Amino acid sequence: MPILSLPTPALILLIAPSGAGKSTFAARHFSPTEIISSDRCRAFISDDENNQQVTQAAFGLLHHWTRLRLAQPRLTVIDATNVQYSARQPLLRLARAAQVPAVALVLDVSLATCLSRNRQRPQRFVAEEIIRQQYHEFTSALLHLSREGYAQIRRLKEDTLDSIQILREQITREQITDEQAVREALETRKN
Numbered sequence: 001m002p003i004l005s006l007p008t009p010a011l012i013l014l015i016a017p018s019g020a021g022k023s024t025f026a027a028r029h030f031s032p033t034e035i036i037s038s039d040r041c042r043a044f045i046s047d048d049e050n051n052q053q054v055t056q057a058a059f060g061l062l063h064h065w066t067r068l069r070l071a072q073p074r075l076t077v078i079d080a081t082n083v084q085y086s087a088r089q090p091l092l093r094l095a096r097a098a099q100v101p102a103v104a105l106v107l108d109v110s111l112a113t114c115l116s117r118n119r120q121r122p123q124r125f126v127a128e129e130i131i132r133q134q135y136h137e138f139t140s141a142l143l144h145l146s147r148e149g150y151a152q153i154r155r156l157k158e159d160t161l162d163s164i165q166i167l168r169e170q171i172t173r174e175q176i177t178d179e180q181a182v183r184e185a186l187e188t189r190k191n
C-alpha cells in the first residue's frame with residue numbers, strides 16, 4: 001500500500017482542476033476542521049457553494065482562516081484548485097510568515113477523468129470549458145512548482161489515489177522556526 005508522509009503541522013495546498021477529486025480526497029484523509037475549502041467559504045458568505053460573485057470575499061475568508069490556523073500552528077489543507085500562481089502565492093506567503101512548511105499536493109488526474117467525474121457528480125456541474133482551461137493552467141503549474149519554495153512537492157498518480165495512506169510526521173516547534181531545518185529533517189527521514 002503506497003504511503004505518503006506529510007509534515008505536521010504544515011500548509012497543504014491541494015492542486016488539481018475541478019472534478020479531479022480534491023474534496024473527496026480531503027474528506028477521506030483529513031478532519032473537517034483541517035480542511036479549508038474555497039467552495040465552503042463561498043457558502044459561508046452567500047449560502048451558495050457555486051456563487052462566483054463572492055470569489056474575492058471567499059478568498060479573503062480563506063486566507064484569514066488559514067492565517068489563524070497557521071498561527072497555532074495547526075495542519076491546514078487548502079481544498080481549492082490552486083492551479084493559478086496568483087492563488088498559490090498568498091498561501092505560500094502565509095506559510096512563510098508563520099514559519100510552517102508548505103506542501104504542494106498534486107492530484108495528477110487526467111483531463112478525461114476530471115470531465116467524466118464532473119459529468120457524473122449529482123450535486124453540481126462545472127462547465128467543461130472551465131475544466132479544460134484549469135487543466136491547461138494545471139499542466140503549466142507543474143512546470144513551475146519547484147521554483148515556488150515548497151518544503152515538499154508530492155505528485156499522486158491517478159491509480160494510487162484510492163489506495164494511498166497518509167502518515168503524519170510530527171515536526172517540533174524548534175524545527176518549525178527554521179525552514180532549512182525542516183527541509184533537512186525531511187531529507188533525513190527519506191534516507
Ligand SMILES: Nc1ncnc2c1ncn2[C@@H]1O[C@H](COP(=O)(O)OP(=O)(O)OP(=O)(O)O)[C@@H](O)[C@H]1O
Pocket residue numbers: 016017018019020021022023024025039080081117118120121122126161162
Ligand atoms: N477516487 C475517485 N474515484 C471515483 N470517483 C471519484 C473519486 N474522487 C472523486 N470522485 C467523484 O468525482 C466527482 C468529483 O469529485 P470532487 O467533488 O471531490 O472533485 P473536486 O476536485 O473537489 O472538484 P471541485 O474543484 O469542482 O470542487 C464526485 O462525484 C466524486 O464522488
Ligand SMILES: [Mg+2]
Pocket residue numbers: 022023024039079
Ligand atoms: Mg471540491
